[in-house]
Amino acid sequence: MTQGLLYPSLGLEDAVLLSSRGDGLHIAPDQPRRDQISDAPQATCFDLARLLDRSSRRFSGLISAELTRLGIDDIGPSQVMVLLAVGDTEVSVGELLDRGNYVGSNISYYLKQLGDGDYIDRVTSQRDKRSARIRLSEKGRQLCADLRVAAKAFERAFCVEQDLRDLATAFQALHRLELMWANAARYGV
Amino acid sequence: MTQGLLYPSLGLEDAVLLSSRGDGLHIAPDQPRRDQISDAPQATCFDLARLLDRSSRRFSGLISAELTRLGIDDIGPSQVMVLLAVGDTEVSVGELLDRGNYVGSNISYYLKQLGDGDYIDRVTSQRDKRSARIRLSEKGRQLCADLRVAAKAFERAFCVEQDLRDLATAFQALHRLELMWANAARYGV
DNA sequence: GAATTTACTTCAAAACTTGAAGTAAATTTC
């Protein structure tokens, strides 16, 4: 791609991007070819980071659209992420911080809105009264369920066996990468 | 994990998270075990999205730290992402929009700051005077080079052959997923 | 050559993020 080849590279073909503007003619091929990887341009960690960024944005956009469709306008995609992070468990704020790598005040901000919108229940822990325990309210659970239904549509579009295996690999590889980035951030590369 | 198993799942072990707060004791093992994947909990697309989100945040953090180290404080990680998107090529604003899936006004905002800081050169295209052509200035190129040097350190920490292959797979899988998300956003699931 | 489209930019409001400071409960120390 660009960036030169100074950097450890992941074999891949040059990214074919789907234009998100204009005439709608620049559709990328459905099936990026998996052959010819070996002699294709290489991607750097920066390319990967940009891909993550872009993908996140896309996902947020999707969630936004879905929220609109569901007639929900008191929370946005960021709050939904927190909702998803809570999941079916009962967590403390601290756990949420770890799960999403948020900053404390940030989570507080989201939880306030989620609380105001009645998407979560907050109970002060009896054990440790400093600690707030969070879980989804019925409304929150319902929203998550609705989102899962929407996501189901992807399953149908994305159910090729190989894709799922690749995504599983992707998940693990990314997870390891995330840990390294985290360590680097903490201990200075 | 949570979310139930209602959703197409990617086999993976339960995420071992690295605490980003507190005593610094909760370090995740260096080498997450690759066995026992088969009978491990499953991750949903939502889990993947959260991972992307988290990873992006981590990467931004890293870039921020690096910028500070380099004594740069007139731009932040978001602007750097744009810089990286420009790369060694000369692009129009429209191309950048596509590359990063940004909104127009957003890119304008970043480019303004990058321009003010002299990280980029902007030339009005002679062909089409509406179109601005962007490329890195010497300063911008230098910054990118510096960042690559910093990133080099990762290479050493992350150079296991298998990891690189996994990341390559991850890149492709994610890229395909991104395209699908983009399509979904455009054509409504 | 008027109307439309494209390629942006600007502006103002909203959303999000950060960091410093605060509160209150738990724990440790003396």
Added chain:
DNA sequence: GAAATTTACTTCAAGTTTTGAAGTAAATTC
């Protein structure tokens, strides 16, 4: 067992980033 420290948050007041609605001006189409 009281004082000091630490933990687990919350609040606030900046920032920064993102969005969306309006612009502007050059190209295209009719």
